[in-house]
Every structure is written in structure tokens, then in C-alpha cells.
Amino acid sequence: MVLFLLLIVPLIAAAIAFAARRRSVMEAVNICAAALTFLLALTLAGSILSSGTVSAMSDLLYADALSSLVVLLVAFVYLACAVYAVGYFRDDEKSGIFEDGIVGTVSIGKLREYYALTPLFVSSMLLVALSNNLGIMWVAIEGTTLASVFLVTYYGRPNSLEAAWKYAIIGGVGLSMALFGTILTYYSAHTVLGTETLAGLNWSVLVTKASQFDRTTMRLAFILILLGYGTKAGIAPMHTWKPDAYSEAPVPVAAMLAAAMLNCALYGLLRFLILTSRCLGPEFASHLLIIFGLLSMGIATPFVLVQHSFRRILAYSSIDHCGIMVLGLGFGGPLGVLGMLLHMTFHSVTKPLLFFCVGNIQQHLKTDQFRKAKDGLIHAMPVSSAVLLMTTLAVTGSPPFSLFQSEFTILRAAFDGSHFVPAVLFVTFLVAIFAGFLIHIARLVLGPDPGVPDSETCVWKKYSLVGLACFVVLMGFWLPAPLYALIQGAAHIVNDVR
Amino acid sequence: MHFYQDPQFGERMITLMAALVLVLQIAMVAQRWLVTNIRVFAAQSFLLAGIATTIAYFNNAPHIYFVAVLTIVVKVIFLPVLMERLVVKIELRQEIKPLINVPLSVLISGALTILGYVVAESFYHPEAGTTPATLGHNTLAVAIALFLIGFFMMLNRRKALTQVIALLSLENGLFLAAISLTYGMPLVVELGVFFDLLVASMVLGILVYRIRETFDSVDVSKLRRLRG
Numbered sequence: 001m002v003l004f005l006l007l008i009v010p011l012i013a014a015a016i017a018f019a020a021r022r023r024s025v026m027e028a029v030n031i032c033a034a035a036l037t038f039l040l041a042l043t044l045a046g047s048i049l050s051s052g053t054v055s056a057m058s059d060l061l062y063a064d065a066l067s068s069l070v071v072l073l074v075a076f077v078y079l080a081c082a083v084y085a086v087g088y089f090r091d092d093e094k095s096g097i098f099e100d101g102i103v104g105t106v107s108i109g110k111l112r113e114y115y116a117l118t119p120l121f122v123s124s125m126l127l128v129a130l131s132n133n134l135g136i137m138w139v140a141i142e143g144t145t146l147a148s149v150f151l152v153t154y155y156g157r158p159n160s161l162e163a164a165w166k167y168a169i170i171g172g173v174g175l176s177m178a179l180f181g182t183i184l185t186y187y188s189a190h191t192v193l194g195t196e197t198l199a200g201l202n203w204s205v206l207v208t209k210a211s212q213f214d215r216t217t218m219r220l221a222f223i224l225i226l227l228g229y230g231t232k233a234g235i236a237p238m239h240t241w242k243p244d245a246y247s248e249a250p251v252p253v254a255a256m257l258a259a260a261m262l263n264c265a266l267y268g269l270l271r272f273l274i275l276t277s278r279c280l281g282p283e284f285a286s287h288l289l290i291i292f293g294l295l296s297m298g299i300a301t302p303f304v305l306v307q308h309s310f311r312r313i314l315a316y317s318s319i320d321h322c323g324i325m326v327l328g329l330g331f332g333g334p335l336g337v338l339g340m341l342l343h344m345t346f347h348s349v350t351k352p353l354l355f356f357c358v359g360n361i362q363q364h365l366k367t368d369q370f371r372k373a374k375d376g377l378i379h380a381m382p383v384s385s386a387v388l389l390m391t392t393l394a395v396t397g398s399p400p401f402s403l404f405q406s407e408f409t410i411l412r413a414a415f416d417g418s419h420f421v422p423a424v425l426f427v428t429f430l431v432a433i434f435a436g437f438l439i440h441i442a443r444l445v446l447g448p449d450p451g452v453p454d455s456e457t458c459v460w461k462k463y464s465l466v467g468l469a470c471f472v473v474l475m476g477f478w479l480p481a482p483l484y485a486l487i488q489g490a491a492h493i494v495n496d497v498r
Numbered sequence: 499m500h501f502y503q504d505p506q507f508g509e510r511m512i513t514l515m516a517a518l519v520l521v522l523q524i525a526m527v528a529q530r531w532l533v534t535n536i537r538v539f540a541a542q543s544f545l546l547a548g549i550a551t552t553i554a555y556f557n558n559a560p561h562i563y564f565v566a567v568l569t570i571v572v573k574v575i576f577l578p579v580l581m582e583r584l585v586v587k588i589e590l591r592q593e594i595k596p597l598i599n600v601p602l603s604v605l606i607s608g609a610l611t612i613l614g615y616v617v618a619e620s621f622y623h624p625e626a627g628t629t630p631a632t633l634g635h636n637t638l639a640v641a642i643a644l645f646l647i648g649f650f651m652m653l654n655r656r657k658a659l660t661q662v663i664a665l666l667s668l669e670n671g672l673f674l675a676a677i678s679l680t681y682g683m684p685l686v687v688e689l690g691v692f693f694d695l696l697v698a699s700m701v702l703g704i705l706v707y708r709i710r711e712t713f714d715s716v717d718v719s720k721l722r723r724l725r726g
Contacts, residue, residue, distance in 0.1 A: 139687070139690030139693070145698075146694065153705075156708075158712050161712055162721040165658065165705055165721060169661060172702075183676045183683065184679075186679075187680050190680050216621065
């Protein structure tokens, strides 16, 4: 029942927003739907912790600790973005970014586009995590692309069209590879299960028989899945759509792409990784994952160092974090997988905050270029700038913050598995990205007072920022015990290679 | 027993149609006119529906008939009509200008076909008895070749709409693989895939239209402003 409601609530919100004529109605519906989704996600997590797995609709929907964790993170990011979006779009409207600038039909139409498509996007992300059938999961992942393409073209600029085109085409080709991988997995299981029924693609059935699958087919299938869902997650060298889509989409959408959709793509990869490890043993996947993880981090590093736009730098940070997570999976073992899942959790909590700060600054400066911004932004925007500085430290993995813990866990996993060369490269890239980020952000934020008055007046933007910032700080010192139990449960599912 | 009930006959029909599908794919690579390209795609999809029907008939798998009908409705009628209308609407210059010239492209497609056969060979275990793959041996090779040639076409073309056609023909390769390896995926999944295909084509169509309006061209090589 909870599973069903989780999928339905955002859909209803989308329908209401589509029919709504007033901005306040759309805002209220969106926030309510987000809050309700988050509560449902908490309920689901609670029942998973107490009773193991949940399934519904004749096993079509299925949730264990792993899917529950992803659902929880998606719902959290949705809630944070829903609150932030109110202030963000009100400011957009005021600044007259929608061609005619008159408050009226055009901007309401635009808002409707956002408030109707975002819940659809969220609903398909939740379906990714909740579907038991690997084919339906593919359909849902493709659905996330389709629901978000027009969110990327939201501002209708030539650049946003270019970004959306790259996003749709690269995503489409990537996912066609993933579909081929899914077909091959079905084929390799086909001979074992010997059924033509729907259950032949159900993960909960496949996982029990994975050790008997056809090995040659499974090997090819995993490579295709890694390339396919890797494209969607933005692993290098299939990452090229990411900087464009992240910098052209409205900030709440970009935050959702970076913090929620990334998890869904990696979740798809994880489900197949479990099957592959059971069929072929962990070594085969491990080598591939380490190579792709290091490649992503390595490609992100120079682009962070020489970046000229503070929106695009976030995309490269996201590629870097995706690389870290893939690397954690590659190192494997109990520590590697735990580190990866912790990193996924902390990243989803911290990344939206970074996007929100940068969004506020971009709306204030009306540019996303570092060189067009005057120094000393902290005097004109004390809250956003201070939080941005803090979040930069958090995202790059400085000690008091939670991402340090997960990165350190992954590093320990590397030494445990005697992957010394990748470990050295891992640390090198982390340090380089830390330096690059800090140079750029510090130059933007700190400096002498240019004498501009404090311009932060929008309470929605200000307090959504402060609230989330408190949460990020709190997570650095205290990880709630049930959440940790959920993460451990998820890690156990991935590691349990019999 | 009539000849049309003989499984041997069915197998030959499938192999023949799969070969024709491959020929059409290479014809698409060589074909310079956009509208013809769309029609070749429709013909290719029609043959795929034929393959699906034959498989459904000889294996008593009624749900594949449904998939075949869906293929005809979506890929043979709806999408080609939609694309042709788009071509008329945006007054596209009718010629496709590939990056690599036609003779070399056809040669590359031939090489990709051989690669398809090499890959498919690794799936073929005659000692394992009559698994579905014994039927699909040739067909799988064709499917992989379609997939690879589709990739090549996407890289080789500059106009937005021609890339969409290439993506759709790549999808045809996947369809053929699914149908020949496992007699199609479960029906719910097939439905979902068709739905996604439909929505994706419409989304891409709208994007092509907007790109044309904004850039006054559908040449994606002009989309070069976002760098670094």
C-alpha cells in the first residue's frame, strides 16, 4: 500500500498543478506532495527495518533496504527543492526573465510547466527504486529522462536547447545500451528459469538463481549495463551532457538531477552488479568499476581547476562524486560498499545546498561567470555566501563534515583490498579538486567590501538555505541510528554473494 | 502437413526477413534523401513485425502477435507519418550530408556486420541442445549488426532529425534481439518500451522543431556554444 501511494501522490500533485490557475495553489500542492512523499518514504523505511522486505501488486513492486534508502533520498531532495523552488521562481518572475516580463499568462504557463513536470520526474524516479522487474526499471529510468528534458529547456534560450538535445540524445543512446544489457540478462536467466512469465525479469527471483546464469552472456550484459546506466549517472567518458544540462536547467531541477537522479542511475547499476557478482564473482566487475571511477575523477579534476562558470563547476563536482561512488563499489568488500552507500546518502544531503547557494548568487549577479562577478560577495549576500563557503568545504570532503567520513571509508576499503595505486590516485584527485574548488569559491565570496547593500530579502530562499545548512552540519556529527541501520542493511544486500 | 506448418519453413522465412532487414539498414546508410530514409525505416519495421508474427505462429505465443500489431501501429504508421510531417513543416533541405562519404560508409557497415557475426558466435552453443538461440543464431548476428550500424549512423550524421532516425533504427536492432533470443520480453515490459519509444520520439520531434526555430538550422554541428 505504501509503495503504491508513493507512486501515486506525486502523480496527483502533477495533475492538480496542471489544472491550477494560481501560483499559490501550485506552490502549496507541490510542497504538500513533497512532504507527504517524504513521510511515506519514512514509513516505508520503518516497515523495512522492522519486517525485512515489502512487495505489492503481485510482486511487481518490491522494496528492500537498498530501494528504501534510494526512495528516502529522492523524497528528501524533492522536499528540499520544493521549498527552495518557491522563492527561486518568485524571484525569476520579478526579474522578468520570461520574455515579456509582465506578471501574467506567460509566467504562469512557465510555472505550470515546472510544477507539473517535476512531480512526474519524481514519480518515475521512485518507480526506478520500487520496481522489481528489471524491464520496468529500465522503462522508469528512460521516463526520468523524458520527464526532465523540458525542464532543462525551461528558459528557452538557445543554450538550453543545445543542452537538452545533448541530454536527450546521449541519454537515449546510453539507455539503448542498457536495454540491450537487460535483454541479455533476461536471456542468460531464460535457460535457467525456463519460464516465459513476467517473473523472468523480477530481480527478487533472478537473484536466487544468479549463480547458474550463462556466464558469457552475463559478462557482455554487465558491460552494456555499466555503459548504459553509467551514461545516465554521468560516469566519464559518457559525462558530456552533464555540465550543459546542470548549468542550463533551473536550479531546483539541476539539484534534483545531481542529487536524486544520480542515485537512481547508480541504483540500476547496483541491482545488476549484485547479479553479476553472484554469477561471475566480484573480480570481473571490480576492475571495470575501478577504471571508470578513476577516469571520472581524473577527467573532472582539470575542468574544476580551470573552470570559468560557477554553475558548470558543480557539474564537474557531481562527475567527481559519481566517480568516487563507482570507485567505492569497485574496491568492494564490506567497507567499500558501505562507504559508497554512505557517500550516496551524504552527497544527496549536501549537494542540493550547494546548488541553492549558487542559484541565489546567480540570480543576484545575473551571470554564472566567475570573471563577471565582483569580489567580496559576502558583504552583499551574507547568508548565501557564508553557507556557500561552508558547503564548499563540506562537498570537497573536509573533516568536520560527513562526506569526509564516507571518503575515508572508501580509502580504507582501498587499502583493505590492496589497491594501492588507485588509492594514491584517489587521494591525489580529491586534493586537487579540493584546491580548485576552494580557490574559485574563495575568490568569489571573500574580498573587500564593494559597498553594495545587503540584498537578501526573500525569506523563502534565505530560510530554506539556513534550514538545510543546519541539517548538513548536524549530519557531520550525528547519523541517526535507524538511517545507519538502513544503510547497513542495503550494504548487506549488495555484499551478500553466496 | 502443409508447408506453412513446417518449422523448417518458418526458420527459413525468419532468416530471409532478417537478411532483408539488414539490407534495408545498409540502404539507410547509403540513402541520401531524408524522406526515403524515413520510408526505408517504415519498411524495416514492417519486416520486423513480420518476423514477430512468424515467431508467434510457430511457437504458439499469442502475446507476440500483440507486439507485432503494436510495431505496425507505432513504427510503421505513426512515427513515419509524424516525421514526414515534421520534414514538411520545417522545410528541411532534403539531402542528408554524412560526414564520411557513402562508399566508405557502406564499407564500414559491412565491417560492422562481420563484427556482429563474431559477437553472436560466442552465444552459440550447439552442444547445449535446442535453446531458443539455435533459431536466433543468424537473427542475433543481424540484430547486433543493426545496433552497431545504428550507432555508426548517429555519429555519421549532422542533422538533428537524421540522428533521431538512426536512434530508432538502433532500437529496431534491440527489438530483433529481444524477439529472436527470448521470444520477446514479458508483455508489460514490451508495452513500457513502446510507450517510452513513442514519448521519446515526440520529445525529440519537439526539440528538433525548436532547434530549427531558434538556430534557423537543424545542423547539430552548429550546437557548439557550450564548452568546457
